Amino acid sequence: MTTTDRSGVVLAGGHSRRFGQQDKALAELDGEPMVKRVVERTSPVVDELLVSCREAQRARFEAVLDSAAGSVEFVTDPEPGAGPLAGVNAALQHTSGEYVAVVACDIPAVDPEFLAFFFEQASGRQAAVPRLQGGTPQPALAVYEAAAMRRVSTALLDDGVRRFRSALEELDVCFVAPEEVEARTEWHTLQNVNTPEELAELEDELR
Template identity: 50%
Template sequence: MTGRAGLVLAGGRSRRFGQKDKALATLDGDPLLGRVVDRVSTVVDEVVVSCRPAQVDPFTDVLSSTAADGVVEDRIADGGPLAGLEAGLDSVSEPYTAVVACDMPLVEPAVLADLFERAVDADAAVPKHANGQLQPVQAVYRTRAMRAAIGRMGSCDGSVHGVLESLSVVTVPVESFPKRSFHNVNTRRDLVAAEHRFDGENSDGEIRLE
């Protein structure tokens, strides 16, 4: 695992989820944020969480019982994933970083391990959907290259996809991986669906191929 970091993006507003921060919503009794951190931690040497300043205290409490190594504040308010990437990548010391959104509680460590291997000769290894859409928030990046690409934009107003255009990117069909790894919780209905998918895991917590 040497040379690998994890960055969990958790600074969203959860507008579609309701009043509660979805990162703190629970799946099988565990907050989504904690579940993601612990899954990512199995394939990396360090894990940090990026979030808005107002989230630091509640997240720190949740993360105290996880493998997280720290919480990093987004420097740009409501800057979206790029703001989290910018702050988070500045805080990690490893040459490669797996980036995962906090609302993907079924992220499969084996997916990240595969992406780490594919990223060795590139700036990024990113899953790609059949419609051509990239999945940049469950992907692996060369830390310095991604940090520099964001810096060249001069702000966090752009999109992650725009940053990727300036990098050497290896894409991998999403269909190569377990579908549940990419299950995204935006609404409470999505959380219920995640609970059903979670029921399909075996007793060791590993996700079986569908």
């Protein structure tokens, strides 16, 4: 793998318990699986793109993403069900970019231009993370310095800590305030979908 400036990781290994029997990543928004939407919206702003998933998901994802724009590599979770921080850590063992965009597969309206802005904000720092309307950070739609996040996530997981936001406490983070988010994009581009009802609401909003 050649050295790149920007890597991307799509987190798709969750068990989707609140989504019923269906794999949330494959649920369709406007006729397109969410994981495919996220891949196609992330790939224009990165030099390489990895999808972090469970081994049991890989064949289905490969079939769905075969027609997606841009090339995609797959990284399987060494410990399925360990959470998004473990998924990020697994993917970071295979990325070559100095900075990496992390996007959860359940944020299907992600804005490529907004993601590119986060790469700019992360320059010279260890992360750029948006704050949602209530001020809560959203670490699953953010950009990280790969070496720093690799080191921090490894240390946390070794200590038994799986909470994604715990990594932010160990990094030099540029937090993007809600006012800046509103000035640059729509809130639905940061919305994560956890239930079929939320998916239907987002589909209505995008029409």
